[in-house]
Amino acid sequence: MASKPLQKLTESLLQGNRRALSRLLSYVENEREGVDDVLAALFPHTGKAWIIGITGAPGTGKSSLVNTLAKAYRAHGTTVGIIAVDPTSPFSGGAILGDRIRMRDLSGDAGVFIRSMATRGSLGGLARATRDAIRVLDAAGFDLVLVETVGAGQSEVDIVRTAHTTVLVEAPGLGDDVQAIKAGILEIADILVVNKADRPGVKKTVAALKAMLELGHPASLGQLVAHHGRLLPVEDKANGRNAETPMWIPPIVQTIALETTGIDDLMTVIEAHRNHLVDAKIFAQIERQQIEIELHDRLRETLMRRFLQDIDDAILADVIAQIQARRLAPQTAIEQLLRHM
Amino acid sequence: MAIRVLIAKPGLDGHDRGAKVIARALRDAGMEVIYTGLRQTPEMIAEAALQEDVDVVGLSILSGAHLALVPRIRELMIANEMGDVPILIGGIIPDEDKAKLQEMGVTGIFGPGASTDEIIDFINTIVKDGDGFEAASKTD
Ligand SMILES: Nc1nc2c(ncn2[C@@H]2O[C@H](COP(=O)(O)OP(=O)(O)OP(=O)(O)O)[C@@H](O)[C@H]2O)c(=O)[nH]1
Numbered sequence: 001m002a003s004k005p006l007q008k009l010t011e012s013l014l015q016g017n018r019r020a021l022s023r024l025l026s027y028v029e030n031e032r033e034g035v036d037d038v039l040a041a042l043f044p045h046t047g048k049a050w051i052i053g054i055t056g057a058p059g060t061g062k063s064s065l066v067n068t069l070a071k072a073y074r075a076h077g078t079t080v081g082i083i084a085v086d087p088t089s090p091f092s093g094g095a096i097l098g099d100r101i102r103m104r105d106l107s108g109d110a111g112v113f114i115r116s117m118a119t120r121g122s123l124g125g126l127a128r129a130t131r132d133a134i135r136v137l138d139a140a141g142f143d144l145v146l147v148e149t150v151g152a153g154q155s156e157v158d159i160v161r162t163a164h165t166t167v168l169v170e171a172p173g174l175g176d177d178v179q180a181i182k183a184g185i186l187e188i189a190d191i192l193v194v195n196k197a198d199r200p201g202v203k204k205t206v207a208a209l210k211a212m213l214e215l216g217h218p219a220s221l222g223q224l225v226a227h228h229g230r231l232l233p234v235e236d237k238a239n240g241r242n243a244e245t246p247m248w249i250p251p252i253v254q255t256i257a258l259e260t261t262g263i264d265d266l267m268t269v270i271e272a273h274r275n276h277l278v279d280a281k282i283f284a285q286i287e288r289q290q291i292e293i294e295l296h297d298r299l300r301e302t303l304m305r306r307f308l309q310d311i312d313d314a315i316l317a318d319v320i321a322q323i324q325a326r327r328l329a330p331q332t333a334i335e336q337l338l339r340h341m
Numbered sequence: 342m343a344i345r346v347l348i349a350k351p352g353l354d355g356h357d358r359g360a361k362v363i364a365r366a367l368r369d370a371g372m373e374v375i376y377t378g379l380r381q382t383p384e385m386i387a388e389a390a391l392q393e394d395v396d397v398v399g400l401s402i403l404s405g406a407h408l409a410l411v412p413r414i415r416e417l418m419i420a421n422e423m424g425d426v427p428i429l430i431g432g433i434i435p436d437e438d439k440a441k442l443q444e445m446g447v448t449g450i451f452g453p454g455a456s457t458d459e460i461i462d463f464i465n466t467i468v469k470d471g472d473g474f475e476a477a478s479k480t481d
């Protein structure tokens with residue numbers, strides 16, 4: 001059970017205290033001792049928020065879009081928690097977290113809470129910290145949690161896997177190709193946004209995205225499922241689809257995040273996606289899959305930590321030396337090391 | 342774990358070059374800098390400090406409005422249970438105002454002549470870890 005001060009903090013959080021919320025988010029990020037007990041205590045209060053991942057190349061307007069979208073949701077009375085992730089400098093370990101600059105419109109609203117996070121160390125660590133931070137916001141009672149990440153690779157894919165709806169933001173004029181194609185992130189997008197629709201080249205960007213979708217799309221759902229990793233496994237491969245689970249085709253929405261152009265459309269498709277998941281009863285399966293991924297992640301982290309705690313540094317050093325001297329293959333080394341567990 | 346610093350620019354003047362230089366220097370010193378940009382009201386600053394759970398609040402003030410802005414920010418931070426979070430000020434502060442600012446709870450004041458190293462050292466000294474800080478004081 002959590003210590004007294006942590007217990008009090010947990011109670012304050014559940015009562016809506018913002019200072020408690022902000023402290024707990026730090027504890028989660030810093031993996032402070034006892035925080036696992038807090039998260040366990042909060043867990044029964046989670047599972048209510050809808051989680052939306054907003055990802056895309058640098059500068060496409062993600063923060064601006066979060067700002068405008070959150071404001072629109074607030075107008076409907078929906079409360080919004082926001083997590084904005086920016087990269088840690090690999091050289092210094094420091095970071096400049098600047099997403100709030102674009103979210104000024106949300107200040108002074110008790111129905112909004114914005115937290116900036118640096119990617120910090122390991123990729124797995126970030127996925128864990130983000131997942132836990134989302135849960136804390138969820139337990140704090142926010143209806144919606146928006147998670148902004150730079151769509152640059154595996155870490156983003158990991159984060160996005162914890163979202164219910166993933167929005168990929170593109171913008172015209174960022175190069176010849178659509179940015180996401182290189183990152184291989186298109187497969188995980190539920191909604192595609194072409195932001196900066198006031199800029200030249202919008203049509204070209206939309207066309208490129210359409211072409212990409214068609215390439216990956218109707219011919220082989222089996223393939224899409226494998227790539228996507230979050231749709232239902234296809235039972236009726238002969239027909240190309242399972243009759244009971246209509247397929248979600250990612251819609252393309254054009255927005256101007258600095259105004260409100262396209263924001264209503266975006267809210268509509270987000271709602272449609274949510275309804276799709278719930279109606280098609282895919283939701284439970286996605287959730288199950290996400291839990292499985294989370295358990296694997298946690299197991300991996302915990303086993304690794306325990307192993308490194310248990311193993312004698314000298315043994316590890318010796319094994320490394322033997323491998324370097326080509327006396328031992330890395331594959332055989334693992335078997336040897338595991339015997340020490 | 343990284344020290345988290347809010348760098349904010351209250352008041353109406355439109356120059357944030359100095360604030361950006363500091364932000365970058367702090368990042369290069371391994372800190373996480375939450376940068377909020379120009380024309381922040383005291384309410385916005387206190388709110389950002391709260392949501393981001395920062396260890397230090399750094400204010401860049403060139404407008405001369407420090408005696409009006411600082412007490413309000415401090416008051417709001419105390420109301421947010423953040424009275425123990427040190428406030429540092431960078432900018433042009435007349436000597437006769439420095440004592441007043443310290444009385445208002447400002448922990449450090451850095452003029453245009455202060456080096457970024459000096460500021461980094463100062464932050465590293467006053468912030469023991471993410472959970473508290475040692476009382477210290479500094480003017481130049
Ligand atoms: N013309 C135009 N500019 C926009 C639009 N949306 C955002 N911008 C501008 O694009 C720039 C980047 O916007 P951000 O919202 O910071 O983009 P971001 O994707 O969050 O950027 P990172 O977090 O750095 O990856 C800013 O100068 C915005 O003002 C838009 O719809 N039209």
Ligand SMILES: [Mg+2]
Pocket residue numbers: 062063064098099148
């Ligand atoms: Mg951003």
